Amino acid sequence: MSIMSKHLFTLLITLHPTIELGQTPAGERRVFPVSGGHFTGDRLKGTVSPMIGSDLLLARPDGTFQQDVRLLLVCDDDARILMTYRGVRRATPSVDARLRRGEHVDASEYYLRTTPYFETAATDYTWLNGIVAVAKGGRCPQGVEYEVFEIL
Numbered sequence: 001m002s003i004m005s006k007h008l009f010t011l012l013i014t015l016h017p018t019i020e021l022g023q024t025p026a027g028e029r030r031v032f033p034v035s036g037g038h039f040t041g042d043r044l045k046g047t048v049s050p051m052i053g054s055d056l057l058l059a060r061p062d063g064t065f066q067q068d069v070r071l072l073l074v075c076d077d078d079a080r081i082l083m084t085y086r087g088v089r090r091a092t093p094s095v096d097a098r099l100r101r102g103e104h105v106d107a108s109e110y111y112l113r114t115t116p117y118f119e120t121a122a123t124d125y126t127w128l129n130g131i132v133a134v135a136k137g138g139r140c141p142q143g144v145e146y147e148v149f150e151i152l
Contacts, residue, residue: 004152007041008041009045010039010040010146011037011148012038012143019033026058028058031055035143037143044075046075048074049072052070053069055067066088070082070083081120085116087113089111106138107138114137116133116148131151132150133149135147
């Protein structure tokens with residue numbers, strides 16, 4: 001059996017400067033506040049609210065990074081969709097260092113995958129409440145870009 005998917009949208013998230021919390025009981029914690037962005041797909045498009053959103057990135061002892069993200073998507077028809085996801089980023093130490101310095105690193109040089117979930121009361125988008133999605137992403141000069149797919 002194979003898993004099939006359908007492209008849902010491309011998402012670009014722009015970020016404010018990183019807030020370094022340092023070594024916490026959970027691990028090394030960084031907060032990436034969201035400053036905006038946009039998303040475009042065949043079934044929905046719009047902007048990322050600059051008012052609600054952050055990535056609570058945790059550096060784990062095994063060298064991988066665990067994401068915990070909340071965003072508010074605002075569709076072109078003014079519908080609002082809460083998007084939450086967890087994910088994992090892993091790379092070699094040298095690629096991690098380049099990413100931390102803000103250098104451009106091609107997404108093929110590391111692994112960044114997430115599992116988005118959606119919550120909305122907007123009638124035209126309630127179908128999002130009942131799907132499973134996955135995303136493949138990478139850092140870009142403006143922030144982070146993802147290709148988000150609905151699992152069929």
